[in-house]
Amino acid sequence: EPEVTQTPSHQVTQMGQEVILRCVPISNHLYFYWYRQILGQKVEFLVSFYNNEISEKSEIFDDQFSVERPDGSNFTLKIRSTKLEDSAMYFCASRVTGQLTGETQYFGPGTRLLVL
Amino acid sequence: DQQVKQNSPSLSVQEGRISILNCDYTNSMFDYFLWYKKYPAEGPTFLISISSIKDKNEDGRFTVFLNKSAKHLSLHIVPSQPGDSAVYFCAATRQMQGAQKLVFGQGTRLTINP
Numbered sequence: 015e016p017e018v019t020q021t022p023s024h025q026v027t028q029m030g031q032e033v034i035l036r037c038v039p040i041s042n043h044l045y046f047y048w049y050r051q052i053l054g055q056k057v058e059f060l061v062s063f064y065n066n067e068i069s070e071k072s073e074i075f076d077d078q079f080s081v082e083r084p085d086g087s088n089f090t091l092k093i094r095s096t097k098l099e100d101s102a103m104y105f106c107a108s109r110v111t112g113q114l115t116g117e118t119q120y121f122g123p124g125t126r127l128l129v130l
Numbered sequence: 131d132q133q134v135k136q137n138s139p140s141l142s143v144q145e146g147r148i149s150i151l152n153c154d155y156t157n158s159m160f161d162y163f164l165w166y167k168k169y170p171a172e173g174p175t176f177l178i179s180i181s182s183i184k185d186k187n188e189d190g191r192f193t194v195f196l197n198k199s200a201k202h203l204s205l206h207i208v209p210s211q212p213g214d215s216a217v218y219f220c221a222a223t224r225q226m227q228g229a230q231k232l233v234f235g236q237g238t239r240l241t242i243n244p
Contacts, residue, residue: 018173047231056236057174057219062229070229105173109230118164119232121173 016040018122020106026128027096035091035125037106046089047107047119048081050074057105063089096129103127133157134222136235144243149207151238153220156201160222164232165194165205168217177218178205181225210242 019038027033039046048060061071063081080092089108093100103126107119135154143149153163161182166174180187180194180203187194193206207214217239221232 020173045229049232057221057232057234059231059233062231064229070231072231107232117230118176118179119230120176121166123171123173126171 018106018108018120020104020122020125022125023123024126024128026130029098029129030095033093033096033127035093035104035106035127037089037091037122038087039089039106039108040120041087042110043108043120044111045069045109045117045119046081046083047109048091049105049107049121050102051105051124052099052102060091093127096127098129101127101129133160134220134233134235136218136220136238138238139236140239140241142241142243143210145212146209149205149210149214149240149242151205151207151218151220151240153203153205153235154201155203155222157222157233158201159224160233162223162225162230163194163196163203164221164223165192166219166221167214168219168237174219207240210240212242212244215240215242 021036046063051057061075062069078094082090103124105124106122109117109119164179165177168174178189178192178194180196196203217237219237220235223230
C-alpha cells in the first residue's frame with residue numbers, strides 16, 4: 015500500500031540553525047500539507063501546497079518557514095532560523111486532488127525536531 | 131482555538147466491549163469529519179470518515195455517528211481489541227474550501243484491557 019515517507023525521523027539542531035524536513039508524498043497525490051504537534055498539544059495545520067504554490071497557511075507559518083517541491087517526488091519544509099519553540103513532531107500529509115469532496119489526507123510517520 | 135474538542139483525554143475499556151469516543155465541534159461550516167488513530171512515534175492513521183450529508187458511516191468494527199444539530203460525533207468500536215489501544219483524534223474540515231485543512235481535537239487515549 016502506498017504511503018507517505020519522511021526523513022529524517024529525528025533531528026536535533028542548535029537554535030538559529032536552518033533545518034530542512036523532507037517528505038515523499040504518495041505518488042498520484044496532488045495536495046500536500048505540513049502539520050506539527052508540540053508535545054502534549056493538538057496536531058495543528060501549518061501549510062498546504064498545490065500546483066507548486068502555497069494554497070493556504072496558518073499564522074504559525076511565518077517568514078521563517080518555507081516549503082518547496084524541488085522535484086517530482088519530494089516536498090520539503092525549511093525552517094530558516096530555528097527557535098526553541100519550533101521543537102515539535104512535524105507531519106507531512108497528502109491527498110489525491112481537490113476536485114472531489116471528502117478526500118482523506120494520509121500522514122507520514124513524522125520528524126521529531128528538537129531545538130537546543 | 132477550540133473548534134474541535136475531545137473532552138475525554140483517556141478511556142479504558144474491557145476487551146470485547148464497545149468503545150465510544152466523543153468529539154464536539156463549534157464551527158458549523160465543517161462538513162466532513164475524520165477519525166485518525168495514532169500509535170507512539172508514528173503518524174496519524176486514517177480510520178473512518180463521514181460527510182455532513184450522512185448521520186452514520188460503518189466500516190467493519192468501526193462506526194461513526196454524526197449529530198449535526200448537536201455538533202457532535204462519536205466513534206464506536208465493537209468489539210474492542212487490545213490492538214485498538216492508541217490515541218484517537220477527531221478532525222474536521224470544509225470540503226469545498228480548496229485546501230481542506232484539517233482541524234484536530236486534542237485526542238483521546240484509548241486503553242483496551244484484556
